[in-house]
Amino acid sequence: MDKYDRLLLAALLENGRASYADLARRVNLSAPAVADRVAKLEASGVITGYHAAIDMAKIGLPIECLIELRIADHESRRTLEALAQIPQLTFCHRITGDACVMMKAAVGSMPELQDLLDRLSQYGASKTSLILSTPFQRRLPATLQNGNGQEKRGQA
Structure with missing residues (x-):
């Protein structure tokens, strides 16, 4: 990955629907060069998909929270399959530490x-934190933004 790939990834995180022409203007390459680079990033598995960002409150799910779960069952695969069937859970990560998984949920009310x-x-002990706001999301780590771990200031 070079600086152009990193710039393309940052631009696509900002707007996954940007045209090749728009991306080309942002990274100072031709549209065909951008199309080729994006295709290679997709083929190599760097870009895994394009997703819509949804305001959960506007679809009737104003309460979002993070839930840590310490799975009691040693057959965690079976538990993870069961968790995947719960519609209120919007993502699930296997994690290290006291908890086994970290999940995000969106619900319509406190009773829900x-x-x-x-x-x-039924799957184990949980700890829940309500999300008050999200100051930022979906950004590249600094090491991917410029390739050397040093932040570049003042650049778009």
């Missing part, structure tokens, strides 16, 4: 959150 937590209790 309570029901979700009651449902999760």
Whole structure:
């Protein structure tokens, strides 16, 4: 990956629907060169998909939270398959530390959150944190922005 690939990734994180012409203007390459680079990033698995960002509150799910779960069952694969079937859970990460998984949930009300937590209790002990706001999301780590771990200031 060179600086152009990193610039393309940052631009696509900002707007996954940007045209090749728009991306080309942002990274100072031709549209065909951008199309070729994006195709290579997709083929190599660097770009894994394009996703819509959704305001959960505007679709009736104003309460979002992070839930840490310490899985009690040693057959965690079976538990993870069961968790995948719970519609309120929007993502799940296997993690290190006291908890086994970190999940994000979106619900319409506090009673719905309570029901979700009651449902999760069959799989182990949980700890829940309500999300108050999200100051930023979906950005590249600094090491991918410029390739050397040093932040570049004042550049778009």
